[in-house]
Amino acid sequence: MNSKIKEKIVLFWFRRDLRLDDNAGLYYALKSGYPVLPLFIFDKNILDDLTNKKDDRITFIYKHIEDIRKELRSHDADILVEYGFPEDVWKKLSDQYDIAEIYTNTDYEPYATDRDKKIFRIVKEKGTAFKGCKDQVIFEKNEILSGQGTPYTVFTPYSRAWREKSNEFYLSSYPTKKYIKNLLKWTAPASPTIKEMGFEESDYDFPSDHIQPEKLKHYAQERDFPAENATSRLGVHLRFGTISIRELAREAKDHSGVFLNELIWRDFYQQILWNFPEVGRGKAFRSAYDNIKWRYDKEDFKKWCDGQTGYPLVDAGMRQLNEIGFMHNRVRMVTASFLSKHLLIDWRLGEAYFAEKLLDYDLAANNGGWQWAAGSGTDAAPYFRIFNPTAQAERFDPKQEYIKKWVPEFGTDQYPEPMVDHKMARERCLKAYKLALNADK
Numbered sequence: 188m189n190s191k192i193k194e195k196i197v198l199f200w201f202r203r204d205l206r207l208d209d210n211a212g213l214y215y216a217l218k219s220g221y222p223v224l225p226l227f228i229f230d231k232n233i234l235d236d237l238t239n240k241k242d243d244r245i246t247f248i249y250k251h252i253e254d255i256r257k258e259l260r261s262h263d264a265d266i267l268v269e270y271g272f273p274e275d276v277w278k279k280l281s282d283q284y285d286i287a288e289i290y291t292n293t294d295y296e297p298y299a300t301d302r303d304k305k306i307f308r309i310v311k312e313k314g315t316a317f318k319g320c321k322d323q324v325i326f327e328k329n330e331i332l333s334g335q336g337t338p339y340t341v342f343t344p345y346s347r348a349w350r351e352k353s354n355e356f357y358l359s360s361y362p363t364k365k366y367i368k369n370l371l372k373w374t375a376p377a378s379p380t381i382k383e384m385g386f387e388e389s390d391y392d393f394p395s396d397h398i399q400p401e402k403l404k405h406y407a408q409e410r411d412f413p414a415e416n417a418t419s420r421l422g423v424h425l426r427f428g429t430i431s432i433r434e435l436a437r438e439a440k441d442h443s444g445v446f447l448n449e450l451i452w453r454d455f456y457q458q459i460l461w462n463f464p465e466v467g468r469g470k471a472f473r474s475a476y477d478n479i480k481w482r483y484d485k486e487d488f489k490k491w492c493d494g495q496t497g498y499p500l501v502d503a504g505m506r507q508l509n510e511i512g513f514m515h516n517r518v519r520m521v522t523a524s525f526l527s528k529h530l531l532i533d534w535r536l537g538e539a540y541f542a543e544k545l546l547d548y549d550l551a552a553n554n555g556g557w558q559w560a561a562g563s564g565t566d567a568a569p570y571f572r573i574f575n576p577t578a579q580a581e582r583f584d585p586k587q588e589y590i591k592k593w594v595p596e597f598g599t600d601q602y603p604e605p606m607v608d609h610k611m612a613r614e615r616c617l618k619a620y621k622l623a624l625n626a627d628k
């Protein structure tokens with residue numbers, strides 16, 4: 188038993204919700220009637236899998252926890268930061284403290300749901316309730332169903348239903364800070380440092396956590412042009428919950444229907460992952476696409492990863508990703524299509540590469556985006572949508588500003604020839620996809 192804390196407490200476990208404002212789980216914890224002890228666990232299951240020890244996401248999380256700590260300290264409260272396997276941490280905490288209830292915000296990824304089930308069983312032995320709140324989406328799980336009571340698998344009708352249902356009840360904020368006085372007054376033991384967890388601190392200049400209404404006004408016209416700085420760059424903040432989706436959705440509703448549509452895509456893929464968790468475990472949404480005979484060509488895959496395909500828009504995108512952990516949405520579509528269709532390489536390899544590199548990596552959106560590009564996903568458009576990377580470049584980077592920024596040697600003899608012929612690649616792809624789909628009939 189911790190000598191300093193003898194009273195019965197409630198724990199609030201921060202995960203993908205690193206903010207004090209408008210935080211649903213924290214709000215309910217603070218209203219529980221018990222003093223609240225906030226907790227964050229640097230999860231060894233996740234950290235041990237990261238091969239890049241300079242991973243910027245660790246610093247991003249670390250900095251936001253330190254910001255939270257600073258604010259909590261101004262209320263004589265603190266945050267407990269643990270480094271370990273969540274099951275071990277929870278066994279220890281259950282022995283150490285007299286915990287009435289645990290509050291969290293629900294995380295819909297398969298790893299997280301399995302983990303939470305285990306923790307639920309561990310703390311139940313001590314009679315402690317484990318509660319999940321909805322915080323990272325506007326609509327979760329089965330909140331939006333078709334007339335037949337089944338999950339939507341096509342975006343357009345889902346988005347229509349989403350817009351109809353998204354009234355003030357769903358979009359209003361939780362006044363979390365109003366109850367901040369209900370935090371446990373204490374001082375936490377020192378947190379592990381980034382170095383102690385085996386990582387290096389990064390000096391990444393993280394994007395801001397808000398978007399100017401002015402930018403939203405031009406979003407619809409400019410968002411498809413990668414040379415423009417026209418998108419929000421809020422992905423990483425939404426991923427780790429350093430901004431509230433409710434606040435952002437209200438802003439989008441007021442200023443840009445097109446931007447709101449993108450946030451609906453985010454909810455859409457989250458509910459796909461929840462209702463069809465096998466997509467997060469490596470299965471094609473349409474199983475026939477698992478019959479495709481992929482080329483597992485290591486050299487070709489490496490050229491794609493390194494941005495050396497000889498197709499400048501593809502190469503610019505991959506180099507942007509490798510250098511800054513971000514890639515513009517239009518270019519994500521083109522590079523993903525190029526890997527899965529022009530190179531006929533298993534989209535799961537590309538998905539894993541993006542997962543390692545993207546600062547805003549999110550399983551639901553990344554898997555949704557990859558399956559969309561590979562043709563195996565929810566979208567009804569079949570395999571014949573094969574982006575022509577040259578035509579895409581002419582249309583969306585007509586002055587080659589984006590290309591020249593990321594591929595400075597473009598136009599010189601240092602730049603490689605196209606690694607595959609577009610026409611040949613297109614025919615090869617159509618043949619392989621047709622074979623796979625016919626095999627399923």
Ligand SMILES: Cc1cc2nc3c(=O)[nH]c(=O)nc-3n(C[C@H](O)[C@H](O)[C@H](O)COP(=O)(O)OP(=O)(O)OC[C@H]3O[C@@H](n4cnc5c(N)ncnc54)[C@H](O)[C@@H]3O)c2cc1C
Nearest residue numbers: 418419420421422449453516519523548549552553556557
């Ligand atoms: C192959 C592929 C992989 C992708 N991987 C991811 C990923 O790992 N994480 C991720 O957040 N998005 C992913 N996307 C979707 C989209 O490309 C990014 O959300 C967007 O580029 C992030 O930049 P932004 O924040 O400036 O976006 P904005 O255009 O400003 O959009 C605002 C927010 O809306 C959400 N959003 C926008 N488009 C989509 C979409 N198509 N699907 C789901 N949510 C969307 C994101 O949360 C984004 O931050 C992927 C798309 C493709 C085609």
